[in-house]
Amino acid sequence: MIRGIHHVALATSDIDRLVNFYREGFGFEVVATMGWEKGSTRIDTIVGLKDSSCRQVMMKAGNTHIEIFQYITPEGKPVDPKRPPSDHGYTHFCVDVTDIDYEYERMKTLGMTFNCPPPTREELGNGSIRATYGRDPEGNLIELQEILDPNHAFYLDV
Template sequence: MIKGIHHVGITCRDMDRMIQFYREAFGFELRECFEWHDSEAFDRIINVSGSAARAVMMQAGHCCVELFEYTAPPPETDGPLRPQDRGYTHFCVEVTDIDAEYERLKGIGMQFGKHAPVEIGGSKALYGRDPEGNIIEILQMATREADG
């Protein structure tokens, strides 16, 4: 069962500037900070070998944005995106049973890399692509006692 969109991911060149902007412009507050390098789990989730980045999850009300500042691999372009270019790197859909949704989504044409959903920190996640190649993450959050 699809629960809704969990967050929108945005890749940026200057994380500190973007954090400040989202705080000032929209009232987003830091909820979580993390980084990775040499992580097989993250490489599998995003389907990019040799990835390294720092990231933050920010929240304003029920809306979350996840900012990424990659240090590897290098981007294909360093220029600002234009309206007709792809801008958001992905959006995330939270699900209650990621394994069932993975199979269902594959069955209707969503394309995934060579990996099945990956467990990390009690949650499970995986990136896939819609028919036009846009990235969508599916995420099953770790069960919290309050969730039942």
């Protein structure tokens, strides 16, 4: 039985920078620091790499986790930090917030860049979700979302 999504994983060239970003920006806490050295046939088989080695951190906030990898070998290749969300593959993850204006401003001070500010309530008209996309220091897309109607199907009751 599938119970739900447990975590989203990100790869980075600077694990300390990304861990600090998610800790300060979103309140994620480190729950495990792991990794492996070259020579783990089992892990190489799982990840589909040869002679891999890695630093790894699992972080938790609320009911979800983010897993961050920094591969030492083979060294990862950077992606286009302005990769459009229409490209195939993972496009973004979404963080539910209760005050999107506050979080938008706070995340900007931490270096997150946004496509646009969240729409105002007036701009939404009858809409019930205020949202905007931004990028973390690696260029990964993150959606900030505030659901205004507690009866909306997407509303999280936490």
